[in-house]
Amino acid sequence: MRPTFYLKNLAVAVAAFSVASIASAAGLDRSGQDITAFLQDGLYAEASYTYLDADVTGHDNAYIGEDNKAYQQGKKIDDAAESYDFFRYGVKADINDTFSVGILYDEPFGAAASYSGDNNFVAMGDRDAVIKDVTGNPAYSERVVDNVVIPTLQKKLAPGNPQNLSPVELQEAKAQLTGVITAKKIADAEEATKGEGTNVEVRTESITAILGMKLGENKNFQVYGGPVAQRVQADVKLRGLAYGPATGYTAHISPDQDYGWLAGVSYSKPEIALQAALTYRSEIDHNLPIFESYPLASAASGGALPTSRADSIDITTPKSVNFDFQTGINPTMLATAKVRWVPWSDFAIVPPLYTGVSKAKYPEGLPLVSYDKDQWLVELGLAKRLTPALAVTGNIGWDSGAGDPVTSLGPIDGYYSAGLGAKYNVTENWAVSAGGKYLWFGDAKGQLPTKDIVGNFEDNDGYALGVKVSYQAK
Incomplete structure (x- = not known):
C-alpha cells in the first residue's frame, strides 16, 4: 500500500512562522519575500502578522587620532534597535488544471533604529565638550577659542604674512583655523538639536x-x-559627535x-510531498521626493550648497533569488530548506545634498548608506x-x-536563529498557526x-513572534 504524505497539513505547518531576516541583519532585509502561499494546492488564502524585537547595544568610540580604523571603548549605547511589526497576505486560486493566479502582499525591506542616552550618537548640547572633542584639544573651550585661538591664528594669517611664517606653517595655521571654526559650527548644530538621538526608519x-x-x-x-508594485519611504536623523x-x-x-517583476519555476511530486521552487525578483528603480536639512552644508562646501533643499533621490531596491524546497521523510514528517541571496x-x-557636501573632501561623493557584501540566508526545518x-x-x-564593519544605522553582522511553530486545523479548511524564533546577532563595528x-556592538540578540490564519480548499 502506498503511504499517504499529508502535504496539505505539513506545508502550512512549515509556513506557520517564517521570518527570513530582521532589521539590518543583512542590509534592509525583512520579510524574505516568501512566495510559498502561491505554491499551495487548490484555493488558498493566508494573513499573517509578525512582531520582531531586537536588543542591539554597544559602546561608542573614545579614540581620538588619525587612524580611522582604531577603536577605544567609550560610553555605553543602550538598545539602538526599535521593535517593529509587519503583515503579509496571500491569495491563490486555480483557473483550471493548468493555470493558477495569485496576489501577494508583504513588507520586504526596512530599518528601525533609534539611539538614546549619553553617547556620541545623541546631541548633548554641551558646546565646550563638543569643541574639546572635535578639535581633540582638552584645553579648548568656546571662550578660549573665541578670545585666544582664533585671534592668534588670524594674526598669523594676516595679509602680507607679517610673522614671516614658512609655507608649511601657513598651511598648518589655515588648517587649525578651519578646524576650530568647524568645531564651533558643530557645537551650534549640537545645541540646536540638544537631546535628540540618531534615528532611522525605512x-x-x-x-x-x-x-x-x-x-x-x-x-x-x-x-x-x-x-510587482513597490512603495518606499524613509526618514533619517543623524545626531551626535559620531x-x-x-x-x-x-x-x-x-x-x-514603482514597478518590477518576478519569475520562477517549480517542481512537485505529491506522492512524496516533494516541492522545489526557484524564484527571481528584479530590482526596482525608484525616484523619490526628498527634503534634506544639513546645518553645516554651507560651511563645509564653502558656501556652494544651501543648508536645506528639496530635491529627488534615486534608490534601487535589490534583486533577489529564493530557493524553497521540501520533501516527505515519512507519511507524517516533512523536511524543508530555504536559501536566499540578495546582492546588498x-x-x-x-541623498543629493548629503553627497554634495561630502564631495568637498571626497571627489566622488559618499553615500549615506551602503554595504560591502551580499547576503546569504539558509534555513533548515522539520515538520511533524x-x-x-x-x-x-x-x-x-x-x-x-x-x-x-557595517553602517552605524544598522550595526548587526548577520545572525543564527532557532524557531518553533505549530499549526492547528480548526475545521477542514481553516487553520491557525503560531510560532517564535530566537536570533543571535553577529558582532559588528559601526x-x-x-x-x-x-x-x-557585541553579544546582541532578538526574538520574533508570529501568527497566521489560513484557508485551503481543493
Whole structure:
C-alpha cells in the first residue's frame, strides 16, 4: 500500500512562522519575500502578522587620532534597535488544471533604529565638550577659542604674512583655523538639536501578481511570473559627535511607488510531498521626493550648497533569488530548506545634498548608506504531524550579514536563529498557526560612510513572534 504524505497539513505547518531576516541583519532585509502561499494546492488564502524585537547595544568610540580604523571603548549605547511589526497576505486560486493566479502582499525591506542616552550618537548640547572633542584639544573651550585661538591664528594669517611664517606653517595655521571654526559650527548644530538621538526608519510595501502555468504529463512542472508594485519611504536623523560635521542632518524621503517583476519555476511530486521552487525578483528603480536639512552644508562646501533643499533621490531596491524546497521523510514528517541571496553590495542610498557636501573632501561623493557584501540566508526545518488536526515545526537558520564593519544605522553582522511553530486545523479548511524564533546577532563595528569606526556592538540578540490564519480548499 502506498503511504499517504499529508502535504496539505505539513506545508502550512512549515509556513506557520517564517521570518527570513530582521532589521539590518543583512542590509534592509525583512520579510524574505516568501512566495510559498502561491505554491499551495487548490484555493488558498493566508494573513499573517509578525512582531520582531531586537536588543542591539554597544559602546561608542573614545579614540581620538588619525587612524580611522582604531577603536577605544567609550560610553555605553543602550538598545539602538526599535521593535517593529509587519503583515503579509496571500491569495491563490486555480483557473483550471493548468493555470493558477495569485496576489501577494508583504513588507520586504526596512530599518528601525533609534539611539538614546549619553553617547556620541545623541546631541548633548554641551558646546565646550563638543569643541574639546572635535578639535581633540582638552584645553579648548568656546571662550578660549573665541578670545585666544582664533585671534592668534588670524594674526598669523594676516595679509602680507607679517610673522614671516614658512609655507608649511601657513598651511598648518589655515588648517587649525578651519578646524576650530568647524568645531564651533558643530557645537551650534549640537545645541540646536540638544537631546535628540540618531534615528532611522525605512518602510516598504510590495504587491505581487502571479500567473502560473503547469506543464508536463502529470503537471509536475510550473512556470510562473508577474508584475510587482513597490512603495518606499524613509526618514533619517543623524545626531551626535559620531557624525562630525554631519550632526544635525535630517532627511525625509516621501513615499513613491514603482514597478518590477518576478519569475520562477517549480517542481512537485505529491506522492512524496516533494516541492522545489526557484524564484527571481528584479530590482526596482525608484525616484523619490526628498527634503534634506544639513546645518553645516554651507560651511563645509564653502558656501556652494544651501543648508536645506528639496530635491529627488534615486534608490534601487535589490534583486533577489529564493530557493524553497521540501520533501516527505515519512507519511507524517516533512523536511524543508530555504536559501536566499540578495546582492546588498550593489545597494546605496545617495541623498543629493548629503553627497554634495561630502564631495568637498571626497571627489566622488559618499553615500549615506551602503554595504560591502551580499547576503546569504539558509534555513533548515522539520515538520511533524502529531494528530489529524495538529502539526508542529522547528527550524534553524543562518544569515551571513552584509559586512563588518557595517553602517552605524544598522550595526548587526548577520545572525543564527532557532524557531518553533505549530499549526492547528480548526475545521477542514481553516487553520491557525503560531510560532517564535530566537536570533543571535553577529558582532559588528559601526562605521560612517567615510569608513571611520564610531561604535562597537557585541553579544546582541532578538526574538520574533508570529501568527497566521489560513484557508485551503481543493
